[in-house]
Amino acid sequence: MSLFFPLLAATSPTASPLLTTLVALVVVYLASKLGGELAVRLQLPAVLGELIFGVLVGVSGLRLLGSGNEVISVLAELGVILLLFEIGLESDLKELLRVGPLASLVATVGVAMPFLLGTAGLIWLFGVPVLPAVFAGAALTATSIGITARILGDLGKVNTTEGQVIIGAAILDDILGIIILAVVLGVTRDGAVSPLGLAYTTFVATGFLVAAIFLGRLFAPFFVKVVNRLRTRGDLIVSALVFAFTLAYLAQALGSEAILGSFAAGLVLAETEKRDDLERRLKPVADVFVPVFFVNVGATTDLSVLNPFNPQTQQGLPITLFLLVAAIVGKVASGYVLRPAKPVNRMAIGFGMIPRGEVGLIFVGQGVGVPGLNPALLTAIVIVVIVTTFLAPPLLRYAIARGGATRLETG
Amino acid sequence: MSLFFPLLAATSPTASPLLTTLVALVVVYLASKLGGELAVRLQLPAVLGELIFGVLVGVSGLRLLGSGNEVISVLAELGVILLLFEIGLESDLKELLRVGPLASLVATVGVAMPFLLGTAGLIWLFGVPVLPAVFAGAALTATSIGITARILGDLGKVNTTEGQVIIGAAILDDILGIIILAVVLGVTRDGAVSPLGLAYTTFVATGFLVAAIFLGRLFAPFFVKVVNRLRTRGDLIVSALVFAFTLAYLAQALGSEAILGSFAAGLVLAETEKRDDLERRLKPVADVFVPVFFVNVGATTDLSVLNPFNPQTQQGLPITLFLLVAAIVGKVASGYVLRPAKPVNRMAIGFGMIPRGEVGLIFVGQGVGVPGLNPALLTAIVIVVIVTTFLAPPLLRYAIARGGATRLETG
Structure with missing residues (x-):
């Protein structure tokens, strides 16, 4: 007992912040490791696995x-800021432009369809007010680059036309998703849609990315010149974090989203000779911070808001099922709109776009403070992320086994 | 103004914790980089430089x-916990045993002399109560491994008898210093010295290190077996942090110091085949957390408590000068007690032991909550760290130029 008493004491509200934080980090x-390894x-x-085990240890x-x-x-x-910094750093604007028209079409349709389906359905079928409906619809827009790239890698299908279109479209719709989030949050913060506010937040959100690419x-x-002249420990990683945190701060302070700033910082530094070195040093730092984000999202997800036997929450489960259908149908459709010169496996592209991930969860993280947002909607989004991530690998395997994939000539 | 207004708003108490933290981290x-590079x-x-620039941006x-x-x-x-984890990981118990008797003698005298001189002087010359005097005396005990190793490396004198004795003694007196801190804090927390409390905290503090070495x-x-079976990102760094944070938590919850736990974790993992790999991955993580500690110590140092023209604080400056003399004389003496078979440069060893660092600053960090501790004592300790670190490189250069150093036969 003498061993366990102080352990439990640390979870009481009177414990020191350090002890509480140490216990929380170990949990x-x-x-994250138990869930991730099992998955x-x-x-x-x-x-x-990280999300589900987050739910298991959480509220x-x-x-x-x-x-x-x-x-x-x-x-x-900070974890999600570093995650988007890393995604930005791994993105390649030139490569993205090369994949070109196919990816843009898939991305545009894949953003528009779930957004419109989700928002319209919530308003007309469930009587959800406009702003929360727009928020939840927008949360369905972004395919997860990380999950998608990982699944394609596991299947050995990255270097196929289908693989490149999926990854290109996922990068594009992440950018679109983050812009939409910044706009939606900017508008919902004011509590009403004003044309001026909408224009301002769209301008700030897109302005950041445009400014990042040009400046x-x-x-x-x-x-690069400054970093090359530094002679103390942490020369590259600390300089990069100063840049990323400064842009994150500016983005947030100017009424947009911190993650947009760090994503822009990643895109900028990806163009430098320091990219590989920085990726290598950022990796362990991201490994330390990012799991806190995913586990915390799971931990703060309240499943009781979906209880169908409680009259107060009985709408939760139907809403979740509806959003799930909208999320899947909307993305699968994005593959079938393609009419390319050379035939591609449209089913594979549609299935490959299904997994939602980081950006959807970022919506959940940011949505906690949005006025009028039903907690059931946030839980529904987490469940959409979990189920789509669960379904995508077998579906994509099936589609490729059935229709094949066109291997790129490597140059 | 529209750009600067939100920047300033973030430092107000009503700003979101994220914005405040981003600004603080950038500062x-x-x-840390400006100060470090200048130094x-x-x-x-x-x-x-990190400490002095911390003072410049702080209170x-x-x-x-x-x-x-x-x-x-x-x-x-967390930064200082990771710093001690890293120092533990870089320490080599076997190497330490090899350097043997000379280093032990230097370490013991180098811990005892400044401790006794400092404590006795504060009590008899300045009328400081026993507990704060013991605390400040104890803060003078530990030579900085990091600073000392760096100075020797810069001079190209690591692989000399003198260099090895200095580094071995610095490692030993860091361990002694951390044990003393745990004991002193355990005792001062109770507000009185009870023989039972003293025995208990000594037992817990030493028990941790002994248990770490045996278990x-x-x-x-x-x-190693668990880490080798992991297949997800962050396999090694996250597992190592779980181990380090758990020991840190246990050490603190059982009435000792968190840093003792992470130091023990480092010593344990240093014995494994994962050591080099872990050191490489821990480095960027430490680079991100550790500067927060050093800059924060500088930033919270209140120089006004040394104002000699204010009757309330006029004792501060004499106390600082006294502690500085005790710190230097006590360590230099540790070189001159040596009577080895083969002659060594005793002046070089004494001067090499002068720089205080991490452990002294850890005392300052932990001392803020100690009852009856005059803030002037904490500021005096920071100044001792700054001045000794400033003096050691030129003094060591002079001693080696004058008396030489015995190069080891490399095997």
Whole structure:
């Protein structure tokens, strides 16, 4: 008992912030590793396990983690900022332009369809007010680059036309998704849609990415020059974080989203000679912060809001099922709109776009403070992420086994 | 103005924790890099610049950083936990045993002399109560491994008898210093010295290290086996942090110090085949967390408590000068007690032991909550760290130029 008493004491509200944080971090890391490793052994993406084990240790499960710990919340937010920084760093604007028209069409349809289906359905079928409906619809727009790339890699289909279109479209709709989030949050924060507010937030959100791409080429050589002259430990990683955190701060302070800033920072630094070196050093740092985000999203997901036997929450489950259908049908349709010169496996492209991930969860993280947003909608989004991530690998395997995939000539 | 208004708003108490943390981290990293790079160019250790620039941006300077930000405080504490984990990982128990008797004698005298001189002087010359005097005396005990190793490396004198004795003694007195801190804090927390409390905290503090060394050999193969079976990102770094944070938590919850736990975790994992790989991955993570600690110590240092023209604080400056003399004389003496068979450069060993660093600053970090501790004592300790780090490189250069150093036969 003398050993366990202090252990339990740390979870009480009177414990020191350091002890509480240490316990929370150990719980987060154990949940992330147990869940991730189990998922991988079941041929599923690791992030799925992290989310589900987050639910298991959170408010809907063992209650070892939950809301109310400010330090863990900030670490989770830093985690998602670093995740988007890393995704930006791994993106390649030139490659993206090369994949070109096919990916753009898939991305556009794949963003528009789930958004319109989801929003319209919530309003007309379930009587959800416009703003929360727009928010939830927008949360369905972005295919997960990480999950999609991982599934294609596992299947050995990255270097196929289908693989490149899927990845290109996933990168594009992540960008579209983040812009939509910034716009939607900017508008919902004011509580009403004003044309001026809409124009301003769209301008700030798109302005950041455009400015990053144009100013990036001016700034990048200066960044490299400064880093090359540094002689102390952490020269590259600390300089890169100063840049990423500054853009994240500016994006948020100007009324957009912090993640848009760090994503832009990643895109800019991806164009420099430091890219590979920085990716290598950023990896362990991201490994330490990012699981806090995924496990925390799972941990704060309240499954009781879906209880169909409670009159207060009986709409939760039908809404979840509806959003799930909208999310899947909307993305599968994006493959079938293609009419390319050379035939492609449209079913594979449609199935490959199904998995939602980081950006959908970012919506959940940001949505907690949105006025009028039913908690059932947030839980529904988490479940959409979990189920789509679960379904995509077998569906994609089936589509490729049935219709094949066109291998690219490597140059 | 529209750009600067939100920037300033983030430092107000009503700003979101994320914005406040982003601004604070950018300030911390800029201070650490500007200070570190400037110091290195002046042939001084980088940590000296981080501390001084921490003072410049903190409560005694620009007030961009200060006390009261819980997230930054916890990040700083995680930083020092990771710093000690890294020092433990870089330590080599076998190598330490080989350097043997000379290093042990230097370490013992180098711990006892400043401790006794400092404590006795504070009590008899300045009328400081026993507990704070013991605390401040204990803060003078540990030579900085990091600073000392860096200075020897810069001079190309690591592989000399003198270099090995200095590094061996610095490792030993770090361990002694951390044990003393755990004991002193355990005793001062109760507000009085009880023989039972003293025995208990000594037992817990030493027990941790002894248990780590004995149980470590049992646990280490299991750790390696588990890590080797993991297939997800962050396999090694996350597993290592779970181990380090768990020991840190146990050490603190059982009434000792968190840093002792992470130091023990480092010593244990240093014995495994994963050591090199883990050091490489831990480095960028430490680079992100550790500067928060050093800059935060500088930022929370209140120089006004040394104002000699204010009757309330006029004792501060004499106390600082006294502790500085005790710190230097006590360590230099540790070189001169040696009577080895083969002659060594005793002046070089004495001067090499002068720099205080991490452990002294850890005392300052932990001392903030100690009852009856005059803030002037904490500021005096920071100044001792800054001045000794400043003096050691030129003094060591002089001693080696004058008396030489015995190069080891490399085997």
